[in-house]
Each structure stands twice: as C-alpha cells, then as structure tokens.
Amino acid sequence: MKQGGISWLLGAALALGSAIAVQATVLDELKVNDQAIIEDRLPRTLGEFGFFLDPAVQTPAWGVHPYELNTPLYSDGAEKLRFIYMPEGTKAEANGEGLLKFPVGSALIKTFAFGEGDKRRLIETRVLLHRADGWIALPYKWNKEQTDALLAIAGARLPITTPGGEEISYRIPNKNQCKECHGLDDEVVLLGPRARNLSAEWLAGFAERGWLDAAPGLAERLPVWADREHTDIEAAARAYLDVNCAHCHRPGAMASNSGLDLRWEQTDPIAIGVLKRPVAAGRGSGGLEFSIVPGDPDNSIMVHRMNSIESGVAMPELGKATVDKDGVAAVERWIAGMDR
Amino acid sequence: MTKLNLLCATALIAAAMPLAAETHTVAPGGGAQERLQEALILAEPGDEIVLGAGRFELTDGLSLDVDGVTVRGAGMDQTVLDFSNQMDAGEGLLVTSDNVVLREFGVEDSKGDGIKSKGADNIVYYKIRVEWTRGPHPENGAYAIYPVESTNVLVDTVTTIGSSDAGIYVGQSENIIVRNSVAKYNVAGIEIENSYGADVYNNLAVNNTGGILVFDLPDIPKQGGRDVRVFRNIVVDNNTPNFAPEGNIVAEVPTGMGVMVMSHYNVEVFENVFAENATGNILIVGYPNETSDEDYNPLPVNVLITRNIQGRAGYNPAFDGAELLAAAMGGTIPPVTHDGNGTDIVVQDEVPVLSLGFTRPAQPFTEARPGIVDLSGDGSRKPILEPIVLPEAMEAVVKQ
CATH class of the missing domain: 1.20.5 (Single alpha-helices involved in coiled-coils or other helix-helix interfaces)
Structure with missing residues (x-):
C-alpha cells in the first residue's frame, strides 16, 4: 500500500x-516560426510559418491578430481574412493617419476565400514578410484538402464562382505582380493598415494590449464601405479610389507616369482626373477625352475602365476578373453630382 | 598593407561582378506561362534567360524585376511570345529593373501594350519585334515598345507593326537612342514624348498615320521635353488612316504626316528622306487643346529643319481646313507647315513653308491667317545638339 x-x-x-x-x-x-519570416529564403509552404492553429478554419496562432479595413480592396467578391503578426515583445508604431510601422520580423497575412459555410474554400493566402532588408511579398495557393498552401511564385489560375454567380478564371498573382501593387519608389510597402482605414476601436484595443505605441487621434477616417449609403458620397468614392486605385495611381508607384493621383489626400482636381486628358491610355480611353467629366459619368474614362473586364482596358489591371458594380455605382454617383 | 589592398581590391571586384552568372533555358510548350514567369522571377543579376525557338502560348502578362538580366530568343521571327489568349495585365512583358537586355524575340497580339519598361534604367531593346497581326485596328494595344520614366534607353533594330498609338514610344525619359528600326502600320511610328535628350536616326517609318512625333504634353509628371535630334531617317508614305481611339493625343495626328513636332524645346530635324506623305512631310505646332497647367509651355521653341530631302507631300492634307487651303493653292499645300506658334522656328530646306498664321495655341481654324512664309533666316543654322552617348556596356550589347 x-x-x-x-x-x-x-x-x-x-x-x-x-x-x-x-x-x-x-x-x-x-508559436509562429520567426525564422521562416526573417531568413533569406522563400518558404515552400504556408504551414512553415505556423500562422494558424487550424489552417482550414483560419484560427490564428499566438501573436497573430485579425483586423479589418473600413474600405477594403475589391477582389472579385472574395472574402478576405486579414491578420498581423508581430514577434513576441515587439509593438507597432503609429504614424499619424498613415501606415502603422511594424518591426522587422512582422508579417501581414491575407487569405482569400470563396463560398459560404461548409462550402467555403480557401483559395490563396498572400503574405508580406518584414525582413532586415525590407518587405517581401509572396503568394501561396491552397491545396484541395485545405490542409496547407503551397508557394505559387509564378501565380496560378483556377475556376471560381463569385458570390455574384459569375464563373471566372481567378488569378493568383505572381511574386512580381505582388510588387506591382505594393511597390513604391522601388521598395515593397504595405497598403492596407493605414490608421485612417482602421476603426478607432480596433486601434485603441491594439494599443491597450501593448501591441501599438499609442492609438493616433484622427480628425477623419475613411468611411466604412458597407455603410456608404449613409455617408457622404464624395468621401465614399474617394475612399474607394484611394484603396482600389491609388496603390498604382500616385507618384512613385506603377502608374505614376499617368499623372493621375487618386490618393485620399490629393486635392488638385486635375490630378484626380477632373477634365484631365489621358497620357497613355490607348484603347482604354474608349473614345472619351477626359478621366472625369463633371456631371457626366458616362463620358468619363474612369467609369469606362472600371466597367470593363477586358485586358488592356480594365482598371485595375491586376486582380480583377469581374466588375465591382458597387464600386462603379459609388464613383458614378460622385461624378454625376459634380457641378458641370 | 599591400596584401590588404589586394584583398580589398579582390573583394571589390567580386562585389561588382555578378556571381557565377547562369543561363536558364526555357522552351515553348505546355505550362509556358508558369515556367517562363518562374525563370524571370528566380533569375539572379547577370543571368541570361534563353527562350527556345517556337511559340510560347501565354495567358497572362509576364514581368521581370531583377537587375542585370538578359532575355534572349532565337530571333524576332523564330521565338514568339504569343499573347492572343492573354487574360490579365496591361502589357505583354513588363520590366521594372535596371540593366536589362531584351533581344531577339517577338511579341504578338498582347491585349494592352507590347513590352513596357518602367523606371528601368540602362535598358536595351535589340532585334525585337512587336506586332498586332491583324494589322491596323483601334483595339490593338497602344504602344509596341514602351520605355517610360527611364534613364539611358537604347532601341536598336526593332520592328513594330500595328500599334493603335505609337510603335516605339519613349516617354518621360532621359538620354535615349532609337535607331536602325522599322515602324509600320502604327498610328505613330516613333514618338518621343516629354523626354530630355534623344537621337532618332537610321529608322524607316512607313505606312503609319504619322512617321515620327516629338511631343511635349501638359499634366504629366515630367515636362519641358527638350533636345531631340531626328536625322537620317526614311519617312515615306505615312498615309494609313488614323485608327487611334479618340481621347489620345495621337488621335489628333492628321493622316499623311511625316514628322510632327508639338510644343517642345530644341528639336533638330536633318538629313532625312521624306516622300509621299499626303498631309505633309513636317508639321510644327503648339499644343492644340486648352490647358490649365501653369507649368506647361504649349509652344514649340527652337526647332531647326535643315538638309532634308523633301519628296512629294501635301497633296491630300487632312487637318482642319486644309482641304480649303489646298483648293486655294492649286490642289497641294507645301510639304512643311507651321501653325505660327512658337519661337526660333527655322526651316532651311528649299521648299515652301505654309504658315497658318495662328497667334496662340488652341486657336480655332476660323482665325487662321494662312500664307507662304520664309523661315530660313540667314540660312546659316547648323545642328548643334550634342550626340547622345550611352554607357559603353549598353553599346557593347549590340556588337555581340
């Protein structure tokens, strides 16, 4: 005994x-595999990073924080799950209304999914890794079993049915195309997590938990896209253009030579396209003379190109196989309301 | 000490030289899109990507973002990048890195532009063909060869066919040479726009709407285009009806144009051969539209036309009011037309010059005061712009 x-x-x-x-x-x-983020190599699988406890349902690992944007980028109606990872003991720094600054070793993760409930399929996960020499952007394509995603450095195409019921050939961008949108002055930069496009509550909560130095007090933010019917149409349209177009259409970025600058903070009417003639639009002009004709959306090149899915005409050039009818409607309403 | 220096020197040389440059061969056939794009992404500086002979059937735009890479095919007609089934991207091939050489391959039927290089310094296009195979059509891509926002650009021995804007278009760039090339059945054969320093020579511009354009436009980040020499080109029979979509500045180019200078500073057009351009061999004009861009000069300044061979022209002029003028002048207007705008416009070729007598840009034709003018001054002007000199490594490429 x-x-x-x-x-x-x-x-x-x-x-x-x-x-x-x-x-x-x-x-x-x-825990997230910090080495996979910072080492000078291209991890073959998303699983190597360990960003998710349960990849199929996208349960984030310790230190991986979900976030949402007030006005998001349109991606053929994909559901997008966004996460930020920062190494243990580090925090982000606020930068006024601009991009939060994340320490080396951080990662931004965005998973694209289509389908509801049991039918939801993860299609791709795009990661931005903050390495010692800057950010690097990589695309990962989910396997059929939904257990892991494989590096798709050259991109891929696959058939998708959008929430709107359209059958499309969905494009996963290649590594260079990641940079075409995320490139600024020849560096890879973040696009989403600007303080002005994040909710005050989220920022405050992030700061409270010690993950952000201080929540910036902002006079104005981008409106919440889902509530656009109840907000000022100019703010909704300009927020849409800022998020969907200005990554290229701004100085230092891919479409700088067009002279069109669609950033939220741009106030010069010509720079945002009002009575601005195209520079290198080619057939994208659709026989129209100006990017924006006040009061006349039907004769505005901007609307014409947003309304197209034809390569060489369609804007944005990448990551779009369907027309964003809501986006077009908002921009049309804004232009229609301008004084002629 | 000496030993240390030697070590340092060795280290420096090692740093400057590409490490063990490799050759990656990509053949046409199944999966060409992924295989070729992967090679372009995984290349290291100094590497060469060799494209096999045959047709590469592509579904999306390709891109290169690694410095110092050469992409070499088996010939502009032997290796073809076929974009007729392209679904995505604004061009066939996009280059965004420096010191890149593109040579000896063809690009066909891209949905947007053919090859675009943006912010790509020291780029060489050599023995490249870009073509829309159905011939002139408003839904063809805008530019065949499209370097923009770049310093040091060499376009040598290329062929462009069917662009709905310009075959060879160099925009917002500096230090440019376009030579030994053929541009046909484009709206504009060759266009230098909002750029500083270009030599355009030994080219053939035939069957375009306009052969060679030198333009400076408003509301563009880089303005004040200047210092362009257009010489020893053959610019003949550019009478393809303008098929550019409206809204683009080239849609305003009158059909039947040889060389057109719009706005711009310091342009020398000399020792070219002109003939059979129905509107005219040379047209010098101010910017024809209203603009509120206060930093922009809409007037041409210091344009010299001299020692050109001027064949038949002006027999079917296509700009506003030109038909009336031609009728009044016995059916033909002079081969050189100046709209009256600008300063230091000198024409020393021994042909009559028509002035439209405008006193400001964007003036309606009803206010024209046309007449024959003598712009030869004392006849002693000679071209004085310095030749464009490119880095030796770029010139070495075309000697290989």
Missing part, C-alpha cells in the same frame, strides 16, 4: 513531468 502509494506518487510525478513536456511542445507548435 505504502509502496503502492509511492509508486503512485512517482507515477503521478512522471506523468506530470511528461505532461509539462508535452505542454511545452504544444506551446512551441502554437
């Missing part, structure tokens, strides 16, 4: 010990 008690105790201690050991292993596995 006594002996038994001792052996029971011993057994319990051993069991506890192994439980602790098991716990430690599990904890390690719950």
